[in-house]
Amino acid sequence: MTDADERDLAGGRWWQSLVEERNPVDLKTDQPHSARMYDYFLGGKDNFPADREAAEQSLAAFPNLRVVARENRAFLARTVRYLAGEVGIRQFLDIGTGIPTSPNLHEIAQGVAPDARVVYADNDPIVLTHARALLTGTSQGATAYLDVDVRDVESILGSAELRDTLDVTKPVALSLIALFHFVPDSDDPYGIVRRLVDALPTGSYLALSHVTADEDPGWEQVAETYRSRGIPLQPRTREQVGRFFDGLELVEPGVQVVHRWRPDGTAAGLSDLEVSNYGAVGRKV
Numbered sequence: 001m002t003d004a005d006e007r008d009l010a011g012g013r014w015w016q017s018l019v020e021e022r023n024p025v026d027l028k029t030d031q032p033h034s035a036r037m038y039d040y041f042l043g044g045k046d047n048f049p050a051d052r053e054a055a056e057q058s059l060a061a062f063p064n065l066r067v068v069a070r071e072n073r074a075f076l077a078r079t080v081r082y083l084a085g086e087v088g089i090r091q092f093l094d095i096g097t098g099i100p101t102s103p104n105l106h107e108i109a110q111g112v113a114p115d116a117r118v119v120y121a122d123n124d125p126i127v128l129t130h131a132r133a134l135l136t137g138t139s140q141g142a143t144a145y146l147d148v149d150v151r152d153v154e155s156i157l158g159s160a161e162l163r164d165t166l167d168v169t170k171p172v173a174l175s176l177i178a179l180f181h182f183v184p185d186s187d188d189p190y191g192i193v194r195r196l197v198d199a200l201p202t203g204s205y206l207a208l209s210h211v212t213a214d215e216d217p218g219w220e221q222v223a224e225t226y227r228s229r230g231i232p233l234q235p236r237t238r239e240q241v242g243r244f245f246d247g248l249e250l251v252e253p254g255v256q257v258v259h260r261w262r263p264d265g266t267a268a269g270l271s272d273l274e275v276s277n278y279g280a281v282g283r284k285v
Helices: 003-020 036-042 049-061 063-086 105-112 125-134 154-159 160-165 189-198 219-227 236-243
Strands: 091-095 118-122 142-147 173-177 205-211 277-283
Touching: 036 049, 036 063, 036 125, 049 063, 049 219, 063 105, 063 173, 063 205, 063 277, 091 105, 105 118, 118 125, 118 160, 125 142, 125 219, 142 160, 154 189, 173 189, 189 205, 189 236, 205 236
Parallel strands: 091 118, 091 173, 118 142, 173 205
Antiparallel strands: 205 277
């Protein structure tokens, strides 16, 4: 049996266990969900008709959404390899985990450094239950899962999961990949990031990606599709994305459309319009 077969089998057992629970989690499958729509864009199986309908309407407005999702995952992989490999980071806090899609952050980090320790955080039961079922790390390292909203910074920083898994007196890589375009200005996204970074020691890093309408106004139609279904989505400009890194030392090449951040040749030929997603890594000094 291949690793993919084992994951599919484990996923099947997970879905069955949800059905059999006496008090099952309400997954609200009649409503589209951003994590399940993202899973659909990546070609995953953990989505429902409402997710697919909303995703297809979004694709009609911006046909490159599958490219955006794929290149966002590739950016995650490159940033983690850079941080675990070139920088030597051994601790990661990934907020807004999303439905597990291999390779996951801990697989990448522990592939470089088997003793890497990862805390995943999300506030969606479908994500966390799936993560607990399918994400297992190396015996030398550690993985933990935290049920929390990114806006509840105090609960994140004060959680037993974080405290028992990471040593926050040593550098931590904070991963906020494709998350903050779902945090509107009214929720003070810059303040949230600042409070998270302020709690980490010097030598820590922030990795962040964020969709943009700079290259194609079609993103505004995508945002309206999401918002009409109760999912806040706010594309931001390059300057606005750069503000998340205020006070940090940007790692070269700075804020870039993600396929241009330390490219590895796999995205040759893609345009900025097709990718429409900024990303960067910054160091706390």
